[in-house]
Amino acid sequence: MTLISVSDLTKTFGNQTVVDHISFSIESNTSTALIGPNGAGKTTTLSMLTGLLSQTSGSIKMDGVKDMRSVIGFLPQYPKFFSWLSALEYTEMAAKLSGVEAKQARLQSQKILEYVGLGSALHKKTETFSGGMKQRLGIAQALVHKPKLLLLDEPVSALDPVGRREIMNLLKEIQNETTILYSTHILNDAEEMTDQLLFLRGGKLVEKGSLNEVRARFEEPRIKIKFSSQEQALQFASQAELHCNVEGETVFVEIDHDQPTMQQLLNRLANSNFSIESIEKVTANLEEIFMKVVGSHESV
Numbered sequence: 389m390t391l392i393s394v395s396d397l398t399k400t401f402g403n404q405t406v407v408d409h410i411s412f413s414i415e416s417n418t419s420t421a422l423i424g425p426n427g428a429g430k431t432t433t434l435s436m437l438t439g440l441l442s443q444t445s446g447s448i449k450m451d452g453v454k455d456m457r458s459v460i461g462f463l464p465q466y467p468k469f470f471s472w473l474s475a476l477e478y479t480e481m482a483a484k485l486s487g488v489e490a491k492q493a494r495l496q497s498q499k500i501l502e503y504v505g506l507g508s509a510l511h512k513k514t515e516t517f518s519g520g521m522k523q524r525l526g527i528a529q530a531l532v533h534k535p536k537l538l539l540l541d542e543p544v545s546a547l548d549p550v551g552r553r554e555i556m557n558l559l560k561e562i563q564n565e566t567t568i569l570y571s572t573h574i575l576n577d578a579e580e581m582t583d584q585l586l587f588l589r590g591g592k593l594v595e596k597g598s599l600n601e602v603r604a605r606f607e608e609p610r611i612k613i614k615f616s617s618q619e620q621a622l623q624f625a626s627q628a629e630l631h632c633n634v635e636g637e638t639v640f641v642e643i644d645h646d647q648p649t650m651q652q653l654l655n656r657l658a659n660s661n662f663s664i665e666s667i668e669k670v671t672a673n674l675e676e677i678f679m680k681v682v683g684s685h686e687s688v
């Protein structure tokens with residue numbers, strides 16, 4: 389079921405269009421990543437979805453919802469945690485600001501802090517928290533009023549690899565109960581849990597689809613052959629009459645319309661005097677795909 393539909397959403401500041409007629413929809417209980425380099429328009433898009441920023445044109449619609457703010461939870465890119473508040477006080481404050489009644493706010497805050505793994509830090513001041521704990525707290529305050537849509541602006545960008553993994557695992561769990569839209573400039577973050585990828589570049593939506601769909605469009609399969617020396621690699625590449633790139637003693641043979649097949653190459657190498665260390669089929673990694681997608685010009 390479609391939870392939110394965005395149509396031709398546009399934002400201009402002065403004469404600069406920073407979000408340019410983007411359209412997409414998000415299904416309930418799915419996770420969507422808004423991916424793009426610095427300045428692509430991710431924060432501006434999320435700010436319009438939260439209602440913090442009004443759009444210049446275009447529409448944002450959620451079926452049956454008049455005031456979207458009541459059904460949206462938001463974690464900004466640089467949240468302020470008020471160092472003098474405890475985790476419980478901070479989360480309760482967020483709940484009350486979202487209209488939750490006082491007694492219920494306390495109960496829901498305790499519950500959500502347990503859920504995000506801060507059960508033992510309820511009464512600790514936020515100033516003592518690590519980066520990972522702060523992100524957990526930020527997610528808790530965004531979830532405390534039980535929103536239908538959770539918006540997260542770069543939730544893992546400032547974390548080390550361990551913190552990043554922990555938060556991504558938490559988001560995977562949350563996704564079972566809530567719909568998530570998060571921004572990132574790191575495609576690897578989107579690898580496991582994301583149903584839909586939206587690539588922004590210069591304010592335009594340049595690609596959208598599932599990770600597998602995007603992969604299929606941009607993966608550029610190659611066969612990687614490692615020779616015993618660079619000399620052999622260069623010799624093979626010059627004789628092969630195939631599209632080859634040489635890196636040290638390794639040759640990457642591009643596959644175009646399924647040609648050449650692995651079998652063809654193996655047959656060819658078996659009938660030669662080349663000394664081969666390994667041969668395997670490889671595809672572009674996610675970072676390479678990201679560079680290709682954000683380097684494209686067409687909008688979708």
Ligand SMILES: Nc1ncnc2c1ncn2[C@@H]1O[C@H](COP(=O)(O)OP(=O)(O)OP(=O)(O)O)[C@@H](O)[C@H]1O
Pocket residue numbers: 401406424425426427428429430431432433573
């Ligand atoms: N209030 C504003 N006034 C003028 N220009 C703005 C304003 N807010 C954002 N911009 C411009 O809009 C563009 C998009 O910014 P935005 O913060 O949305 O990008 P982003 O993709 O979130 O980048 P980052 O990854 O660096 O956070 C940038 O060129 C930015 O300078």
